[in-house]
Amino acid sequence: MLQSLSIRDIVLIEALDLEFGSGLTVLTGETGAGKSILLDSLGLALGNRADSGLVRQGTEKAQVTASFEAPAAGSRLAATLSDNDIEIEPGEALIIKRSVKADGGSRAFINDQPCSATLLRAVGGQLIEIHGQHDDRGMINPKGHRALLDAFAGVEGAAVGDAFQAWQAAKTALEQAKQDQESAEKDREYLEHSVAELAKFGPEPGEEQELALERATMMKGEKLTGDLEAIRSAFDGSNGGLASLRSAARRLDRIADDHPLLKEALESLDRSIIDASEAEEKLNDAAAALIFDPQRLDDMETRLFDLRGLARKHRVEPDKLSELLDELQGKLAAISDGGKTMEGLE
Incomplete structure (x- = not known):
């Protein structure tokens, strides 16, 4: 779950800190009030392309920090982080920080560890799913069906892969x-x-x-x-x-x-x-x-x-x-x- 979002120098926003509680949160406002800037900021944190046009005019860089609940032990997300040597202690939040400079350069961190944009997208894709008017819904994307099935069965991580390998080995041996x-x-x-x-x-x-x-x-x-x-x-x-x-x-x-x-x-x-x-x-x-x-x-x-x-x-x-x-x-x-x-x- 997204716990907080901190924005610095993104388009029209000089500084904004949002805290989110459990359940449904609704942000409302008239057209042009800046709702889409919040989504663009969150997308930047989740690994979207770092566009220098997001940097507020007159500043050198823009920065977004998003804080999430720590992933469940044995989950696919926990395995992704562990495979990339990013360890999260029990009870510790998962903090993603992304900055983009006015000249186009960008940096990304997960719990203060530098990471690539590719890893950031892989982690972000498992944290949040954004639905837009013209966006494909992740639930109807076959690429995500296996992860949904594993999550529903409570067997995220290596358990299903190990079982599948054992099954295939036994099948081959039987044949x-x-x-x-x-x-x-x-x-x-x-x-x-x-x-x-x-x-x-x-x-x-x-x-x-x-x-x-x-x-x-x-x-x-x-x-x-x-x-x-x-x-x-x-x-x-x-x-x-x-x-x-x-x-x-x-x-x-x-x-x-x-x-x-x-x-x-x-x-x-x-x-x-x-x-x-x-x-x-x-x-x-x-x-x-x-x-x-x-x-x-x-x-x-x-x-x-x-x-x-x-x-x-x-x-x-x-x-x-x-x-x-x-x-x-x-x-x-x-x-x-x-x-x-x-x-x-x-």
Whole structure:
């Protein structure tokens, strides 16, 4: 509400201070009494064009000050002021001051803060609506309908905008969810088949490398088996080389005291037996590691062939098959949960 209007050096008015009470105020007078000057002065304060013709003759500048009730918290006007760093304390009036010089320059202030004419018009348009004989009425201007509706609903400010944005986001998400659901439903049969196939096969990360290494080792074992058996036979049995060395060491031990050279020979023979025993152990270990099992080799080759074939079918690396299974299971679960998701979005 307009509380007061102070005019200085506007056309014929040297100084005028008006106080307005609540309710209807009527200013009457004959033609030419100056009623329109009051409206022109108020329009200047509300951001109308600063016409130097308003300056009273013989003065350097004209000035108008209008005082209004502070806007309600959360109102569109309060938001406009806040967006422009103009804060009004509770109970404080909103004071607009506008001056125009005789040379045409003008300045504007809102609560003693300088402001542009554009901001002044934006604020003034929310404070007062002037109806004239040839003026459009703001209530029939579509540009103001949204503000009137928000004001009537008591939701001026960001509340409606936030709600609208949330609605649009949910609407977009719902439409996307429906598209995803329709697309997923088309893929359900493929997903179910692929998940069942991969789950039955049970691929493991790193399995290809392990199978390839074991296969290569077993194939080496097949090639080396004959040579290893021939070498190990030289150590085995009562007539084997190691058994002969041990028998010779026992016989030499009985006569070693008879001559120093025999003792030296026994010591050398003992070292040979130790080295030969270590060699035998390593040969046995190698034979165990390179053991050839035709059935195991066949199973490995089949598994490796199927693993690589499955990877080619799904266009991934063999090591990625387990990840693919998890991904497809997730998509399949999403199809089942899609209805619940859409219910929430709706």
